[in-house]
Amino acid sequence: MCSGLFTGQADRVRTRAGRGTGTRDGESGGNADTAVRVRGLVKRYGERLAVDGLDLDIFPGEVFALLGPNGAGKTTTVEILEGYRRRDEGEVSVIGADPAHGDLAWRARIGIVLQSTAETAELTVAELIHHFAGYYPDPRDPDDVIVSVGLEDKRDARTRSLSGGQRRRLDVALGIVGNPRLLFLDEPTTGFDPQARRSFWDLVRALRGDGTTILLTTHYLDEAQALADRVGVIDKGRLLAVDTPDRLGGRLAHRARVRWHDDDGDHEEITDTPTRLVTELGDRYGGEVPQLQVIRPSLEDVYLGMLEES
Template identity: 60%
Template sequence: MEAIEVRGLRKTYPGHEAVRGIDLSVTRGEVFALLGPNGAGKTTTVEILEGHRRRSGGDVTVLGEDPGTAGRAWRARIGIVLQDTDDAADLTVAEMVKHVAGFYPDPRAAAEVIDLVGLTEKAKSKIRALSGGQRRRVDVALGIVGRPELLFLDEPTTGFDPAARRQFWDLIRALAAEGTTILLTTHYLEEAEALADRLAVLAGGLIVAEGTPATLGGRANSGAKVSWREGGVAKTEQVADPTELIRHLVKIDADLTTLTITRPTLEDVYLNLIGAGR
């Protein structure tokens, strides 16, 4: 059932160990987000999983094969949206999508893919005439045109405006509903929270936490901060469960219009995990 299985993955460069022995499993049909600051080892890990970079040690299986030795048939089963791409600027959007579709045994129709990424009105435009965000949509179109079983998305919404980002989220949800396994790297924590079934945080080449967006880093058990005003005085308490405190405040006729209950956000947890919140 595992689309990706990693045990003891290492990648060493002269004088630097970028990935320091990580274990990772991604179940088929899952949306999995890999988070971490720049230099944490995310892109190196993803490139190894894609078969684009050799590992220094460990065992890796992707869709049942070792990506370091897998052949063309295996590559036709994966889709990749790279962080940085060089495009054929003089082709139109439709020409580029149709060209890439020809490399796959059962591609989606080019017009369907172009519509999915919101570029129907730009189908006949040359890629060099597109904005940065529109070019990024072309990258996404090329990643999904082959109906991949497993889709790698490396910072896919960089350059998207908020409306385009939400449209992309809908596309990812639709692909996941079809059974596509998705591995996502992103710096947008709200994106990870909106899309991921599970996520892991990489820091210094190690996975420092793994879980669902709600439970990562003990988030579900971290309690709540309750703030209110009582007799004109601001008060705050940190509690595991605010229910009893709220009942008490009702009994003493505290000013409930000032009541706020806050829990750690995913960003709070993430910053603590990578050390930036300390």
């Protein structure tokens, strides 16, 4: 199911992505069309299958969201792509290299924001960002990065004094200071208040505007909808669907839930043909159907439905 959808989607996204990225695309060697290409990825922890035959393509310049509940295999998948974890089976290529053998030059082209932040309590924001810039051959200007993540008021603050949201912004600053072609964001806004999430989203949109390819994991549906060009729904280590947020929502939109109430109690039917059902009900009750509701699924319903079916 997902591979068919996916192929249809690929051409469209590639065309769109080509605009923003320009010359950067040509550098990725043998896999010029994909920033990330995964085939048949399998990862086991003892007996447990954490990733179960996953296929994935991410194209240059797009924001791809991997959406799924806790324990679905998001972080395992992303950490395999980042070179932190070994895979048991499958082919993986990330900007032209196998992450299991990624060298330092390869690491210079990716940016990683891990799920958990690291402790560097006694160093200031500016010291850390300037220091990390020194690791990369072609870094962004550290002072520009400080401004772009909105930490200019905190540049001389020790990191121990930062709030959770500010620390996350620092994590992102350290992830992008090397001017990466591909940026991994693993659950970047978990624990944010709504205001902090909004401003974080603006930052991600600005990065996308610069042509950075972004792989984002999240368990927030609205986050995937707000940021992603395409969303992959993952559960139990398998990709259930890959599509644009709108089409994912529209996927089952023709399905509707019809509810009504009579002397026997509540009734509910899920149908592809709600109008016909309502007409039948109208005949059955001789006009008005008591407490009739016709409910179209939201993206959330679609998502939860997928998880239930999987």
